[in-house]
Amino acid sequence: KPTVVSGIRSTGNLHLGNYFGAIKNFVKMQEDFHCNFFIADCHSLTTHPTPGDLHKNVRQVLAEYLACGVDPEKATLYIQSDVPEISELYMYMNMNAYLGELERTTSFKDKARKQPDNVNAGLLTYPVLMASDIIIHKAHFVPVGKDQEQNLEMARKFAKRFNRMYKNEIFPIPRPFTFDGKSMVKIPGLDGSGKMGKSEGNAIGLVEDPKSIHKKVMRAVTDAGPTEMNQEKPEVIQNLFQLMNVVSTPDTVLHFDDLYNKCEIRYGDLKKQLAEDIIQFTAPIRERIIEIEKDDAYLAKVAKIGAEKARESASKTLQEVRETIGIKRFF
Numbered sequence: 105k106p107t108v109v110s111g112i113r114s115t116g117n118l119h120l121g122n123y124f125g126a127i128k129n130f131v132k133m134q135e136d137f138h139c140n141f142f143i144a145d146c147h148s149l150t151t152h153p154t155p156g157d158l159h160k161n162v163r164q165v166l167a168e169y170l171a172c173g174v175d176p177e178k179a180t181l182y183i184q185s186d187v188p189e190i191s192e193l194y195m196y197m198n199m200n201a202y203l204g205e206l207e208r209t210t211s212f213k214d215k216a217r218k219q220p221d222n223v224n225a226g227l228l229t230y231p232v233l234m235a236s237d238i239i240i241h242k243a244h245f246v247p248v249g250k251d252q253e254q255n256l257e258m259a260r261k262f263a264k265r266f267n268r269m270y271k272n273e274i275f276p277i278p279r280p281f282t283f284d285g286k287s288m289v290k291i292p293g294l295d296g297s298g299k300m301g302k303s304e305g306n307a308i309g310l311v312e313d314p315k316s317i318h319k320k321v322m323r324a325v326t327d328a329g330p331t332e333m334n335q336e337k338p339e340v341i342q343n344l345f346q347l348m349n350v351v352s353t354p355d356t357v358l359h360f361d362d363l364y365n366k367c368e369i370r371y372g373d374l375k376k377q378l379a380e381d382i383i384q385f386t387a388p389i390r391e392r393i394i395e396i397e398k399d400d401a402y403l404a405k406v407a408k409i410g411a412e413k414a415r416e417s418a419s420k421t422l423q424e425v426r427e428t429i430g431i432k433r434f435f
């Protein structure tokens with residue numbers, strides 16, 4: 105069975121982008137692959153959460169993973185910081201990651217622009233830690249959304265470089281994964297611009313209550329409407345259709361597409377339908393999140409078993425790495 109690794113930062117409530125870009129595939133892949141899914145709590149330290157918030161968010165994401173159907177009996181589900189082997193590998197990998205290439209990473213440049221007063225070294229070496237997450241289990245596939253494409257490209261580069269430097273095929277070169285050769289997913293936000301994201305403030309959470317979902321969708325940006333038959337949709341409208349594509353039935357999408365093409369569309373109706381379909385989709389997940397969140401003992405058990413399984417695999421790789429680079433004990 106090929107090995108799979110993917111993670112989600114513990115930055116708060118998961119949204120539709122996380123679900124359709126990542127978790128949906130996790131749930132499918134756990135049936136046929138050797139899967140490792142984790143909560144990237146160390147990665148989220150780059151933005152300096154309070155200790156209380158960090159812990160709360162890790163717990164939340166763990167409950168959300170489970171509520172979405174990630175099964176700890178099928179996949180190894182763990183918290184990054186519970187596997188110290190990753191941090192050690194990260195240190196070794198940092199020795200062969202160069203300032204220039206790290207500075208040129210788009211996500212680094214973006215973050216540096218967004219938080220100019222906190223351009224920390226963790227932000228710079230973020231892709232090195234991510235590479236370590238992946239190669240510590242010798243992963244073949246990494247299911248992620250489109251926004252992680254460049255980080256994954258860096259991971260491939262670091263894995264190749266290590267193999268080449270030590271003339272050793274220790275790491276498989278990890279590849280992005282999508283089903284049926286489809287392209288990587290990017291779920292748009294409701295504000296008409298770019299992707300849905302927690303920090304973009306344009307996200308719909310899986311645990312969000314129906315009222316709030318309805319309000320957000322009804323407020324989504326639209327335009328004055330088509331003026332010609334079969335006109336191409338502008339980006340803001342395409343975004344709404346794209347969301348509809350993932351939560352509504354094909355018939356619903358076709359219906360509104362048809363109205364658009366005939367210049368008979370009323371955006372209010374489209375949004376109302378979209379809100380309803382999102383609510384219907386998230387409702388059972390939301391219920392499960394609320395249930396699981398209450399169960400401290402279950403969460404603790406899942407985290408413990410996950411950590412044990414992940415460490416077993418991670419420590420094997422780390423031992424190989426140490427030997428490869430010449431770190432050998434004298435005792």
Ligand code: TYM
Pocket residue numbers: 109110111112113114121122123124125126144147233234235237238246247248249250251252255289290291292299300301
């Ligand atoms: P993060 O926490 O930002 O997002 C988790 C997953 O959700 C996907 N995603 C989206 N997909 C489509 N459309 C969107 N609008 C959208 N927003 C988020 C992300 O692509 C991702 O798959 N660096 C990673 C976490 C990470 C990781 C790793 C991933 C750390 N180590 C090792 C894979 C392997 C991140 O910040 O994801």
